[in-house]
Amino acid sequence: MSEPGSSVAAVVVAAGRGIRIGGGMPKQYRRVGGQAVLTRTLDALGGDPVIGRIQVVIAADAAAFFETCRAELSPAVADKLLPPVEGGATRQDSVRAGLEALAAAGAPDVVLVHDAARPFVDSELIARAVAAGRDHGAAVPGVAVADTIKLVEDRDAIGRVRETPARENLRAVQTPQAFAFGLLRAAHRAAAEEGLHAFTDDGALAEWAGHAVVVFAGDLRNRKITQPADLIEADRAFAGPSATGSGAETAKDIAMTTYVTRLGTGFDVHAFTEGDHVWLGGVKIPADRGVLAHSDGDVALHALTDALLGAIADGDIGTHFPPSDEQWRGASSDRFLAHACTLVRARGGRIDHLDITVLAEAPRIGAHREAIRARIAEICAVPLTAVSIKATTTEKLGFVGRAEGLAAQAAATVRLPEDAEADPVDAQAETAMRQG
Structure with missing residues (x-):
C-alpha cells in the first residue's frame, strides 16, 4: 500500500504504431484471449491498489481504439484512467506528454513508466x-542475460566482433521503470531543450541527465509483445483456463481457444425528406435532401449494427435502442455500432470482416469511400483492411430507383469462443430435454 502522504501514478506508452507485428493494427490493440493487449496491461496496473492514477498516451487517430479498451475494464480500474493524451513523434516525446498531463492533474510522488505491450506485469513487480x-529516485527492472552478447563494429549481417562483455554484468531492461516524478519530468524537459528526442529508455535519459540509476529484479514472464509469435503466445496464455492477467500461468494451463465463425446480416432503409446532408458510414455527406429518421438516419451503420447483433444472436438495433425512447432522438449512430462491437467482445468474440452495400441513386459515395472505411474501422477498432463498402443503384426500379430514399445491407463475420456458441437458456433446455 502507499505510504501516508505519498502517491503513485503510471504513464502507459501506447502511441506507437507497432506495425512490425503485422495485421494492419497497432499491437497494443490486437486481441489476446479475447481482450486488447492494452486492456490487459491497464487491468494489471489499475488492479493494483498502490497505483492511484493512470495516464495513457495514444496516437492522434486512436481515440476509438482506446475507448474500446476502456469499455472492457471494470469500473474500479476505468475510474483510475485520466483522459488520454496524444503522443509525439518518438517514445521520448510521448512519455514527456504523459508526464506533463500528470503534472497538470496533480503531480504524484512516484511515477511508473510502462510499455502498453507488456500485459504480463504483476503486483510483485x-x-x-x-x-x-x-528509495533511489531512478530505478529500472532488469533480468540476467542468458546468451553471450557481442559488440560488433557495424550493423551488417556479418560484423567484426569488437568486444565480448562479461555476461554477469549485463541485464535486459524492462518496464515499469520507476522515478521520483520531479526528477524524471526535469530530465525530459532538459533533453527536449537540448533538442534530444531519441531516448528509447527513460533510465538512459535519467543517466544522461546525471542521475544514478539502479537496476532491481525484473521478471522473465514480463515479456514484451513485439513479434507475431509473441502475440500467439500471449493469446494462448490469456486464453488458458487459469488466466488471470497476472502472467502467472504455467505451461500446462495454457490452451488455445477454439473459435467458431458466425455470419450476421443487416438491412436498413430511410425515406428522403428536406435537408442538406445525409450520414453514411459515420461520415456527413452533402446532399440536396436529408433522411427521415428518429436518430441521424445512417443506414450503413444501422445495417452494420444489426449484422453484428445478428452474428451473436442478440436481437436487433430496435431491441437495444428503441425508437420509442426519446433519448435516442437525433443520436449519432456510431454509438449504436460501438455498443454492438462491445457486446461481441464481451463474449470473447473477434470481428473479422465488415461488408456494406449502399443502395441509392444519390448521393454518390465514391469520393467518400475511404473516409467511410476509415471511420468504421475506428468505431469498431478493426484494421482498415477488415472494412469494405460498395454502392449500387437499382436501375431506376423501386423506391430507391425513384430516388424516394436509400437503403443499405451489411454482413459481419465474427469468431466466437466455442464455449460461447450455445445460448445459456437453449443449453439448459436441451439438457432438461435429454434428462427427461
Whole structure:
C-alpha cells in the first residue's frame, strides 16, 4: 500500500504504431484471449491498489481504439484512467506528454513508466518498482542475460566482433521503470531543450541527465509483445483456463481457444425528406435532401449494427435502442455500432470482416469511400483492411430507383469462443430435454 502522504501514478506508452507485428493494427490493440493487449496491461496496473492514477498516451487517430479498451475494464480500474493524451513523434516525446498531463492533474510522488505491450506485469513487480523508485529516485527492472552478447563494429549481417562483455554484468531492461516524478519530468524537459528526442529508455535519459540509476529484479514472464509469435503466445496464455492477467500461468494451463465463425446480416432503409446532408458510414455527406429518421438516419451503420447483433444472436438495433425512447432522438449512430462491437467482445468474440452495400441513386459515395472505411474501422477498432463498402443503384426500379430514399445491407463475420456458441437458456433446455 502507499505510504501516508505519498502517491503513485503510471504513464502507459501506447502511441506507437507497432506495425512490425503485422495485421494492419497497432499491437497494443490486437486481441489476446479475447481482450486488447492494452486492456490487459491497464487491468494489471489499475488492479493494483498502490497505483492511484493512470495516464495513457495514444496516437492522434486512436481515440476509438482506446475507448474500446476502456469499455472492457471494470469500473474500479476505468475510474483510475485520466483522459488520454496524444503522443509525439518518438517514445521520448510521448512519455514527456504523459508526464506533463500528470503534472497538470496533480503531480504524484512516484511515477511508473510502462510499455502498453507488456500485459504480463504483476503486483510483485509493481511493488518492487515502487519501492525502488522511492528509495533511489531512478530505478529500472532488469533480468540476467542468458546468451553471450557481442559488440560488433557495424550493423551488417556479418560484423567484426569488437568486444565480448562479461555476461554477469549485463541485464535486459524492462518496464515499469520507476522515478521520483520531479526528477524524471526535469530530465525530459532538459533533453527536449537540448533538442534530444531519441531516448528509447527513460533510465538512459535519467543517466544522461546525471542521475544514478539502479537496476532491481525484473521478471522473465514480463515479456514484451513485439513479434507475431509473441502475440500467439500471449493469446494462448490469456486464453488458458487459469488466466488471470497476472502472467502467472504455467505451461500446462495454457490452451488455445477454439473459435467458431458466425455470419450476421443487416438491412436498413430511410425515406428522403428536406435537408442538406445525409450520414453514411459515420461520415456527413452533402446532399440536396436529408433522411427521415428518429436518430441521424445512417443506414450503413444501422445495417452494420444489426449484422453484428445478428452474428451473436442478440436481437436487433430496435431491441437495444428503441425508437420509442426519446433519448435516442437525433443520436449519432456510431454509438449504436460501438455498443454492438462491445457486446461481441464481451463474449470473447473477434470481428473479422465488415461488408456494406449502399443502395441509392444519390448521393454518390465514391469520393467518400475511404473516409467511410476509415471511420468504421475506428468505431469498431478493426484494421482498415477488415472494412469494405460498395454502392449500387437499382436501375431506376423501386423506391430507391425513384430516388424516394436509400437503403443499405451489411454482413459481419465474427469468431466466437466455442464455449460461447450455445445460448445459456437453449443449453439448459436441451439438457432438461435429454434428462427427461
